[in-house]
Amino acid sequence: MRRESSIHGQWSSKLVFVLAATGSAVGLGNIWRFPYIAGENGGGAFVLIYLACILLIGLPIMMAEIALGRRGRQSPINTMATLSREEGLHRAWGFVGWLGVAAGFIILSYYSVIAGWSLSYVFRAAGGAFTGLDADGVRGMFNALVSDPERLLAWHTLFMIMNVLVVARGVRSGLEKAVKFLMPALFGLLLLLVGYSMSQGHFMEGVSFLFKPDWSEVSGDTILLAMGQAFFTLSLGMGAIMIYGSYLSSKASILKTSATVVSADTAVALLAGLAIFPIVFASGLAPGEGPGLIFITLPMAFAEMPGGLIFGTLFFLLLVTAAWTSSISLMEPAVAWLAENRGFDRPMAAVIVGGIAWFLGLGTILSFSLWSNPIGFSLTIGGEATFIGGTLFEMADYLTSNIMLPLGGLLIALFVGWRMTQRSVEDELDLRSRVLFRAWYYVLRFAAPIGILLVFLKAVNLI
């Protein structure tokens, strides 16, 4: 059955959908997480595995997720329930929607804290706080910020309010207006910064770090991290793309829009890497800094470079913009559900979702100070004791990106590939070319789920 629209509204054009979905995909994942994880995992080989995951797993699952959303036209929880009913399947598939909402809350809780760091850096950079500081000075400033729970709390609260304000206004006057204004700004800023890095940094060193593979560094966990990063950066497996698909016109091509979003997201991650590593190397710094990478190394570089004050400010502004258009999509599935099932109006629903995520964010805030001692347990595998665990922030990040999102994606691939009738799938996807449909369907049924399973097994050393 084809529903023409969602009760929450509809994007005013296909282009707006592409902007919104790209806004969701392009975020801290591209500019903060991708460079630091690639940096910690040796660069080139990690990047190649990540690109393979994007193409073989990410793109086909994004198409499936959009198709589900557009067919159900409701929050992911209700979409999964409705479609299961229509297809005569077990109610338990509704679990996919719940898993997504849970993942959304956990991601948003720490996402907003990191976005808060970025907000604070916009003001610091603009105020010239980094000018004249040496390496130790910048590092000291970062450490002072993250170990100060009160300051983190203030920025985290501010960022969450920014999100609630957008989501409360609904699809047309909230989400759509925000992305129409913010996305062009984001692209402009990014191009400006890459140009700056090409003219000022050690560009070729950055290129070779990102693209020259060293396979000796690759372990099961590296592959899992690369796959997790692919899901995270494309906003897949938790319903964000599904709900954005539910606001898309029935006439738009799912293949073309997905291909555009995936290409744009990948381009931004690679460009961010190309903007960041040349600057890191030019300052003689190491790429394996961890979550502080862009907050420590970039200000050091900007402190010394001509125009650093302006470009540094613009860089952190870019980061805030990218984070903002992503976090609104993290809220949307839960907000839509509260409006559908609990009868809340949107402003109330947005306040509730923002409030819960805000509260959970306290865990991340304390992870850098009071609770900075890792918690977990030791496991002895093959005579070697391994510690499993970390700070609350590390666990939230690992659990969502590397387990919950790939699991959500796997279930979506199985649902669309194996449980829905081929007729409904073909009808919704509406691909003109048979060959393309066959190729996509094959990858979704076999390559993507088997790939995800193999990565899971490899990570726990079972293969």
Ligand code: PHE
């Ligand atoms: N894709 C976003 C990023 O790269 C994060 C995100 C994950 C957003 C999941 C929505 C859903 O920053």
